[in-house]
Structures are given as C-alpha cells and as structure tokens.
Amino acid sequence: MSGSTIIFYMLAALTLVSGVLAVTTRQIFRAAIFLLFSLIGIAGLYFWMQYDFVAAVQIVVYVGGITVLIIFSIFLTQQAGDLLPKPTIGRQIFSALAAFCGFALTMLQLYHHKFIGTSEAPVLPTVSNIGDRMLSLGADGFALPFEVVSVLLLAAMIGCIVIALRSKPATS
Amino acid sequence: MMEPGLYHILFISAALFFIGVFGFFTRRNLITMLMSVELVLNSVNLNFIAFNKYLWPNKMDGLFFSIFVIAIAAAEAAVAIAIIINLYRSHQSIDVERTEQLKF
Numbered sequence: 001m002s003g004s005t006i007i008f009y010m011l012a013a014l015t016l017v018s019g020v021l022a023v024t025t026r027q028i029f030r031a032a033i034f035l036l037f038s039l040i041g042i043a044g045l046y047f048w049m050q051y052d053f054v055a056a057v058q059i060v061v062y063v064g065g066i067t068v069l070i071i072f073s074i075f076l077t078q079q080a081g082d083l084l085p086k087p088t089i090g091r092q093i094f095s096a097l098a099a100f101c102g103f104a105l106t107m108l109q110l111y112h113h114k115f116i117g118t119s120e121a122p123v124l125p126t127v128s129n130i131g132d133r134m135l136s137l138g139a140d141g142f143a144l145p146f147e148v149v150s151v152l153l154l155a156a157m158i159g160c161i162v163i164a165l166r167s168k169p170a171t172s
Numbered sequence: 173m174m175e176p177g178l179y180h181i182l183f184i185s186a187a188l189f190f191i192g193v194f195g196f197f198t199r200r201n202l203i204t205m206l207m208s209v210e211l212v213l214n215s216v217n218l219n220f221i222a223f224n225k226y227l228w229p230n231k232m233d234g235l236f237f238s239i240f241v242i243a244i245a246a247a248e249a250a251v252a253i254a255i256i257i258n259l260y261r262s263h264q265s266i267d268v269e270r271t272e273q274l275k276f
Contacts, residue, residue: 008176012184019188019211023195028204035207038188042214045181049225054238058217061242066210066249073203073253077260085267087198095197099190106186115178115227122229133232142236149243156247163254166261 008048015041026083028074036067051125178226181218188215202256202266206249213245 015038022034039062046055087095123129134142174180188211195208217238224234260266 019191051221061246077266095194099194103190117227120230153247156251160250160254
C-alpha cells in the first residue's frame, strides 16, 4: 500500500466522520467546527486529485468565507450554552431510513454501471489553462457563464444589503 | 484496501450527499439546515471533479461546473444568512416550527 492510498483513506475518513458529527451533534458551535473539518477534508481530496486551483478556491471560499459567516450568524442568533432540541425519535428513524435507502440504491446502481471514459490526451488543470478557457469566446470557452455568474453575485450582494437593512419604524 | 479510483470518490460523495440529506430532515434550526445544504453542494462538486479527472481529462467542463457551483453557493449562503438574521430580529427564534406566517 503506497503513501498516496493511505493519505486518500485518511482524507476520506476525516471528511465522512466530521460530516456525520456535523449533522448529529447537539451543540451548534461544534456542528460549525465539524463542518469546517469536513470542508477541509474535501479540499484535501481535491489536492489529492491534483486539482490545485479548485482546492485553493474551496479553502478560500468555503473554509475562509462561508464557515466564518455561519459562525458569526451563530453568535448573533444563539444563546451561549444552549443545546439544540433533540429531534423526535420518529423523525430520526424516518430520516435515517430515507437516507440509507437512497444511499443503498445509489451505490447499487453505481456498481452495476461500467463507466467508459475517453482515451484522448488530457488537458492539465493548470491555472493558465483554466484562465484561457474561462475567458475564451470559442466553442469550449466559458465567457458567457462567467459574465452571468458575476451579474448573479452582484444581484445577490444587493439583495443581502436590502434584506438586512434595518427598516425604520413607521413614525408618520 | 485497493488503489483508490473513481468508485471510491463516488462512494465518498454519495455518502456525504446522504449525510447532508439526513441532517436536512432531522434538524429544525435554520443555520444547521443551511450547513446540511452546504454538505450536499460539496458532494456534488466532488462528483464533478472526479468525473472530470477519471473519465474526460481532455475537457475541463467538470472543473468549470464546480467553480460556478462554488460561486452560486457563496451567493446562496450570503442571502440565506441575511434572511436568517432578519427572521431572528422579527421572531427572536430561527426554529422552522416557530416561523409559520409569511407576513407579520
């Protein structure tokens, strides 16, 4: 067993174990920290697959941005030391059953399916290749989705400001 | 213990997806539900990257899909947290059972 295999299984265990803990722990702050570790594990898997750019984006956006946002909103909305209410046993059983059945069905389909890939020469996911492809107007370029996503981000940002504005009390 | 390949990564991403679904069903707090949705989105990204690497390495479509999914997920998280904080301001609670009216 090579070192790469050992690293893969360690990253997989980190991702899955902290993912399970993030959805089952009853302390909301710990749930956020376990989510952080799960996201770091996924970034490690991207590094393991040698997709360095996506791994860096994952760390910057998810680990650095979204988790910090979630932790701040926990500080703003939760009382310190409160445990989350325990879900009813019926709901727990139903959810576990639904998740397990879906997982079993997916894995069954997956192992009966033979994937056929291409044998053409690979394009390495280097940053210069990604940049060329993202801004090219050709047949396999992504200039239009890039522009659409930037407009969407702008709209979401303005929407956030409008939603979070404290409305003035009606005094008239 | 085999050499890890496409099926191993698909196993991880399927497991992570259904962990997120389980969390979404059981949690009743809006922030923890948002965390479950983040897990689901990440499993989808992992799937895109794995298919790109192991099946079609001559194209970069999967990579671009995952980058755009990350961008949209960031916008979604920001809007969701703005809504959650606004809801807390008006209801003093972010439990989905206690927020039954749309207009207040």
